[in-house]
Amino acid sequence: MRGQEPLLEVKDLRAYYVTKRGIVRAVDNVSFDIMPGECVGLLGESGCGKSSLALAIMQLFDRVAKFAAGTSGARAALDRYLESQEQGGPVRHGVQGSIIFRGRDLTTLPEEELVRVRGREISLIPQGMTRALNPQFSVGMQTGEPVAIRETQVRLKELREKVLQYLNLVHIPDAGTRFVLDPGSFSGGEAQRILIAMALINGPYLVIADEPTSALDMTVQRQIMNVLQMVKEEFDVSLLIISHDAGVIAELADRVAVMYAGRIMEYGDAVQMFHEPGHPYTQGLMASFPTIVMMQMQAGKKRPRLRGIPGDPPDLTDIPSGCPFHPRCQFAQDRCREEIPEYREVGPRHWVMCHRYEELQSNGP
Numbered sequence: 001m002r003g004q005e006p007l008l009e010v011k012d013l014r015a016y017y018v019t020k021r022g023i024v025r026a027v028d029n030v031s032f033d034i035m036p037g038e039c040v041g042l043l044g045e046s047g048c049g050k051s052s053l054a055l056a057i058m059q060l061f062d063r064v065a066k067f068a069a070g071t072s073g074a075r076a077a078l079d080r081y082l083e084s085q086e087q088g089g090p091v092r093h094g095v096q097g098s099i100i101f102r103g104r105d106l107t108t109l110p111e112e113e114l115v116r117v118r119g120r121e122i123s124l125i126p127q128g129m130t131r132a133l134n135p136q137f138s139v140g141m142q143t144g145e146p147v148a149i150r151e152t153q154v155r156l157k158e159l160r161e162k163v164l165q166y167l168n169l170v171h172i173p174d175a176g177t178r179f180v181l182d183p184g185s186f187s188g189g190e191a192q193r194i195l196i197a198m199a200l201i202n203g204p205y206l207v208i209a210d211e212p213t214s215a216l217d218m219t220v221q222r223q224i225m226n227v228l229q230m231v232k233e234e235f236d237v238s239l240l241i242i243s244h245d246a247g248v249i250a251e252l253a254d255r256v257a258v259m260y261a262g263r264i265m266e267y268g269d270a271v272q273m274f275h276e277p278g279h280p281y282t283q284g285l286m287a288s289f290p291t292i293v294m295m296q297m298q299a300g301k302k303r304p305r306l307r308g309i310p311g312d313p314p315d316l317t318d319i320p321s322g323c324p325f326h327p328r329c330q331f332a333q334d335r336c337r338e339e340i341p342e343y344r345e346v347g348p349r350h351w352v353m354c355h356r357y358e359e360l361q362s363n364g365p
């Protein structure tokens, strides 16, 4: 992948919204990229801004923000505030910064082109499959809908064949007879696989899967993981897998971005980050998952211990000063409480947001 241009390059992205409790800084100065054919895992605890980042990339963030308590006047005031900031720039769809996708900035793309990009070039598999499928229409109709919207002249026979091809690809049993049924006739795992088929049917360049295995039992999770692995290996597509489960990310991702309080704390090669995490938050996160600790033990790491991170993630309306992780970090010093750390490139394509990275690496935690 070296020498290639990124498929997606997100720079200095901010996505805030207004609630009765104050401004929610859901995505705060986020930068990262995804290369063609690459699978990037976005990992972090619930409520850290992962889903907001996905919606911001899709330019759908303002639709979520509309559900917050803020009025349109409050939104306009927030946009004026963001635009007046030093690192400002126009705010569109509640998002500031740039999202370069295949050489075009999605934040400045005309609305009709944006609709085309969303329908054909980037697919989002949303969280919560029961709400994502419409109970009033058959699964076959919903799976074929993205194609019918793109090709208004498509013949019914061709559309049916394509729908069945994709339902078979994601292992829906008896798809040929069941595709006329409504979503209520399918299990949770089948519904999630149908959403994957819908996301792939138009041949997108990028698929974003938001918590693809959450709220499913272990057997069904395994089926979804197998389908995603198949997509990764057999489709010419980039993936952004969003999860709070490090085991899911470890199995699929080539690179990992760890998110905390709306920011990316560390971004780098998946193998390195799972075996030698550099940021104190990543270290704590990895040590919270038995599967990751086992993986580290198998790789010969000394005395890995299973332990959680003390405290709770911050309220995004009241993010701590300086390094947002400082109230939970055992290495925090005065500087951490006062100054937001810069991103430092600590290795090839490996970034860490921590004042004390070098010191902790040389002295050991």
Ligand code: SF4
Binding pocket: 279, 280, 281, 323, 324, 325, 326, 329, 330, 331, 332, 333, 336, 341, 353, 354, 355, 356, 357
């Ligand atoms: Fe911990 Fe300070 Fe590094 Fe933040 S900057 S992770 S508080 S050592």
